[in-house]
Amino acid sequence: MARGPKKHLKRVAAPKHWMLDKLTGVFAPRPSTGPHKLRECLPLIIFLRNRLKYALTGDEVKKICMQRFIKIDGKVRTDITYPAGFMDVISIEKTGEHFRLIYDVKGRFTVHRITAEEAKYKLCKVRKIFVGTKGIPHLVTHDARTIRYPDPLIKTNDTVQIDLETGKITEFIKFDTGNVCMVTGGANLGRVGVIINRRDILALSMWFTSRIPLATPLLPGCPTSLWSARVTSRGSPCPVERVSASPLQRRETRDWQPSRAAA
Structure with missing residues (x-):
């Protein structure tokens, strides 16, 4: 035993x-x-x-x-x-x-x-928001940080920028259509793309899934769950261009055929 x-x-x-x-x-x-x-x-x-x-x-x-x-x-x-x-x-x-x-x-x-300068902050995804004792709002991030009294505009799945020296939130990015995000789980792990929509489905205990296109413009969108999508910037194409210039993305673009994509 x-x-x-x-x-x-x-x-x-x-x-x-x-x-x-x-x-x-x-x-x-x-x-x-x-x-x-x-x-x-x-x-x-x-x-x-x-x-x-x-x-x-x-x-x-x-x-x-x-x-x-x-x-x-x-x-x-x-x-x-x-x-x-x-x-x-x-x-x-x-x-x-x-x-x-x-x-x-x-x-x-x-x-x-x-x-x-970049080492002074980090981006964290909001996992949960709840009200604790005495009505104090709390925010929990993906790296197990608990922050009290967050901005009321911050919701679950948003991304917050945290100052590592003080541990406070300096900025936040909403989980909205058009923002750039990275996939951190599943078959598309490591992909960077733009959120094109959010479709709610019922599958066991998972209710939400977000459809995210690949970084290469010629390829169709790849779906991923809401849990695995993490917003990194507000609609900036820079991360997409950086990833699409990799050898893996160039090979996928070269092998892409319009007939297969249409099918």
Whole structure:
């Protein structure tokens, strides 16, 4: 009979987007409990050892973290298996580098370098809004932040810009038609497109789904659930152009045929 939480993770059972080879070992680092789920995060040890190549072994990663060199969202993290997730800001003060975890077009976390000014904020999706004790309104984001007294205009599924130093909301973007969003789950993970409509359907316990076109203008829209769509900007075509210029999008555009699209 099992007692307590699971503490191990087999390497073959690890998320595919971690890109771990099967023959290096039997086990993979199991993420600690935190703001992101196991299948939606990237442990700090994999980011430092496998992505940045700043360490060769897990022991070296631990020595780096215990010297308090690594910050996530402005806070020092010494846990080598801390789960970093979408839009998290990872800072290394000793080298002066800042990174933001975002998805590439293949649905994998990519090493995206940002400036010191960009590292001062992050975008969070609003998961829930409720009224707590004594009638105080609360807002819960996708990274488990709870903010009191939010703007009354902010609704569920909107995106808020949070100042990492103060933890307060500085700006928000509505989940409206015409805004640019990124898909963070499902078969279209990593896609960036413009919201063209919102269609409500009844499917088990999921009531809403949003239809989002692909970044390539020649391709038809790809549907995704409301839970997986996260608004990133107000109708700016810049993110779409950046993604459509990738080799994957160019290959899809080259293989596109009008007869198939019409069918």
